[in-house]
Amino acid sequence: MMKRNIIKSAAGLLTVLSLTITGCSNFLDINDNPNKAETGDPNLVLPSAQAAIAQVVGCHFQIYGGIWNQYWTQNFGNSQYKSVEQYLVQGSDFDRPWQTLYADAMTDLQMISEKAGEAKFRQYAAIALILKAYDLQLLTDAFGDIPMKEALQGESKDSYAPHYDAQAEVYDSIFAMIDRAKGWIDPESAFLPGPEDLIFGGDMDQWTRFANTLKLRAYLRLAYVNKDKAQAGITALQGAEFLTESxxxxxxxxxxxxxxxxxxxYALGQYRQLRTSNSLFKQMQYRKDPRIDVYFQIISGVRRGMDQASYDIGPNGSTPATIFGADPLNTDAALAPVKFISAYESYFLQAEAVARGWLTGNTAAGLFQQGIQASFDAYHATPGTYITTQVAGFPATGVEAQVDSIITQKYFAMALNQNFEAWTEWRRTGYPKSFFVKPVTGTLPANTYPSRFLYPNTELTRNPNFPGAKVITDKVWWDTKD
Incomplete structure (x- = not known):
C-alpha cells in the first residue's frame, strides 16, 4: 500500500502545523469569512482543504457512522456519546462538520479549481475539483438536499443565504465535476504537486483512478432510485482503471x-470512550473471522463486545485496535490513517457493478475475493481458510443475493475505519440484514434506525432560505430500498 505521510518536507511540516489540527470540536478555524480564503497559493491551500475533509471523515462522521452502524458503543462509566447512542441528537451537533466541509474545505477547493486556466496550477485544480465532488457527496449523503449552486458565489448575497439544491441535482454536478477534472489531468505535466498533496503526493495517475472509483461509487448510490442512469454511467466506465491502493x-x-x-x-480526558459493539463482534465471532484478533484489543484476558448502548450496565467491551485511532491511551493510535476510499472498497464496488451486469471483464466472485484479501492485507491479518470459504459460499446466481454477500463483506472490511461510508451503504442497500439490534437505551421503536444527519442549527438560525427541519428517520433521496 502506498504511504503518503503528511510530513514529507519542511514546507509540509509548516503547512500542517499552521492548521493546528486538534480533533473534532476545535479545529481549522482558518476562514472567518467562508467566501474569502486567506491565501491563493494552491501549494498551501490544497493540504489545508485535504486535512479539513479528513477531520470530518476521520472524526465526527467516523463517530456517528460507527455508533449508528453498530461497530462501537459508549463505554461503561462515561457519557460522551450517550445521546448519539440514544438517537437524541440536535442540529447543533452538526454545526462544526457542516462548517468545515463548506467554509474550510470547499471554499479552498473552489478557489484552487478556478486556477485551471494557469498551466502551473492545472493539476492542483484537477485534484481540487475531484475533491470538491467528494466533499459534495459527503454532504448530500449525510444531509440530503444541500446548498450548492449559490453556496460559493464569492461576496454575493446568495452565498450568505443560499437556496438548497435537490440531491439529484447535486449528484449530476458530482458526475460533471469528475468528468471535467479528468480532462485536466496530465501526469506528464511539468507542474505536478509534490508532498503538499497529502493523499497521493502529486501522482496524477492515482488521481485518475480515484476519480473513476468515486464516480463508480456515486453511480452505484443510484442503483435503487434510478437504475437506468446508474447502469448507463457505470457502463461508460468500462475499461477504466480503479484504485488498487487506498x-x-x-x-x-x-x-x-x-x-x-x-x-x-485525547482531548476529552484520555478515556477509552468507544468500545466494541456486540453487533459487530458476535457476527465476526460466528463467522470465525481471523480479523477479530487484529480489530480488537484484549480486555481482562479476552476480546469481547458489549451490547449496544449498555453503558449503564457493563461490562466494557474491547477497545478497538490502535490501527483505528480510537485509543487515546496509546500513541500508536495517533498514527492511524484516515481513508477517503480504500482499496477494498474499490474492489467491492467493482464486484457489485459486475454482479449487476454493468461492468464486464472480471467476475463478481473474483473481485469479491480481491476485496476481502485487500482488507486482510491492509491490517496484516492471516486469513487461513476464511477467504476461500467466503468465495466458495458466494452465490452463483441472483443479483440481490450476490449484492447481499458483497455488502456484508464490505461491512466487515470497513469496520472501524470507514464507518460513515459503511453506514451509508447499509442505508442504500439494507445489507447486511439482521445485524442491528435495538440499543438498550435507544429511543426509536424496534427495527427503526437513523437514516440521516440533522441540518445544522446554524442553517436554521442564519439562512432565511433554510428549507425546514428534518428528523433522523427521514430518508435521503437515494434511500428507497425496503
Whole structure:
C-alpha cells in the first residue's frame, strides 16, 4: 500500500502545523469569512482543504457512522456519546462538520479549481475539483438536499443565504465535476504537486483512478432510485482503471499532526470512550473471522463486545485496535490513517457493478475475493481458510443475493475505519440484514434506525432560505430500498 505521510518536507511540516489540527470540536478555524480564503497559493491551500475533509471523515462522521452502524458503543462509566447512542441528537451537533466541509474545505477547493486556466496550477485544480465532488457527496449523503449552486458565489448575497439544491441535482454536478477534472489531468505535466498533496503526493495517475472509483461509487448510490442512469454511467466506465491502493492521509505522533479521532478522544480526558459493539463482534465471532484478533484489543484476558448502548450496565467491551485511532491511551493510535476510499472498497464496488451486469471483464466472485484479501492485507491479518470459504459460499446466481454477500463483506472490511461510508451503504442497500439490534437505551421503536444527519442549527438560525427541519428517520433521496 502506498504511504503518503503528511510530513514529507519542511514546507509540509509548516503547512500542517499552521492548521493546528486538534480533533473534532476545535479545529481549522482558518476562514472567518467562508467566501474569502486567506491565501491563493494552491501549494498551501490544497493540504489545508485535504486535512479539513479528513477531520470530518476521520472524526465526527467516523463517530456517528460507527455508533449508528453498530461497530462501537459508549463505554461503561462515561457519557460522551450517550445521546448519539440514544438517537437524541440536535442540529447543533452538526454545526462544526457542516462548517468545515463548506467554509474550510470547499471554499479552498473552489478557489484552487478556478486556477485551471494557469498551466502551473492545472493539476492542483484537477485534484481540487475531484475533491470538491467528494466533499459534495459527503454532504448530500449525510444531509440530503444541500446548498450548492449559490453556496460559493464569492461576496454575493446568495452565498450568505443560499437556496438548497435537490440531491439529484447535486449528484449530476458530482458526475460533471469528475468528468471535467479528468480532462485536466496530465501526469506528464511539468507542474505536478509534490508532498503538499497529502493523499497521493502529486501522482496524477492515482488521481485518475480515484476519480473513476468515486464516480463508480456515486453511480452505484443510484442503483435503487434510478437504475437506468446508474447502469448507463457505470457502463461508460468500462475499461477504466480503479484504485488498487487506498487513498488516505497518514499521520504522525507529533502534536497537531495526529489522527483526528485520537486527538478528539485525547482531548476529552484520555478515556477509552468507544468500545466494541456486540453487533459487530458476535457476527465476526460466528463467522470465525481471523480479523477479530487484529480489530480488537484484549480486555481482562479476552476480546469481547458489549451490547449496544449498555453503558449503564457493563461490562466494557474491547477497545478497538490502535490501527483505528480510537485509543487515546496509546500513541500508536495517533498514527492511524484516515481513508477517503480504500482499496477494498474499490474492489467491492467493482464486484457489485459486475454482479449487476454493468461492468464486464472480471467476475463478481473474483473481485469479491480481491476485496476481502485487500482488507486482510491492509491490517496484516492471516486469513487461513476464511477467504476461500467466503468465495466458495458466494452465490452463483441472483443479483440481490450476490449484492447481499458483497455488502456484508464490505461491512466487515470497513469496520472501524470507514464507518460513515459503511453506514451509508447499509442505508442504500439494507445489507447486511439482521445485524442491528435495538440499543438498550435507544429511543426509536424496534427495527427503526437513523437514516440521516440533522441540518445544522446554524442553517436554521442564519439562512432565511433554510428549507425546514428534518428528523433522523427521514430518508435521503437515494434511500428507497425496503
Amino acid at each position: 487513498a488516505q492521509i497518514d499521520y504522525i505522533s507529533t502534536g497537531g499532526n495526529n489522527n483526528p479521532l485520537y486527538a478528539e478522544l
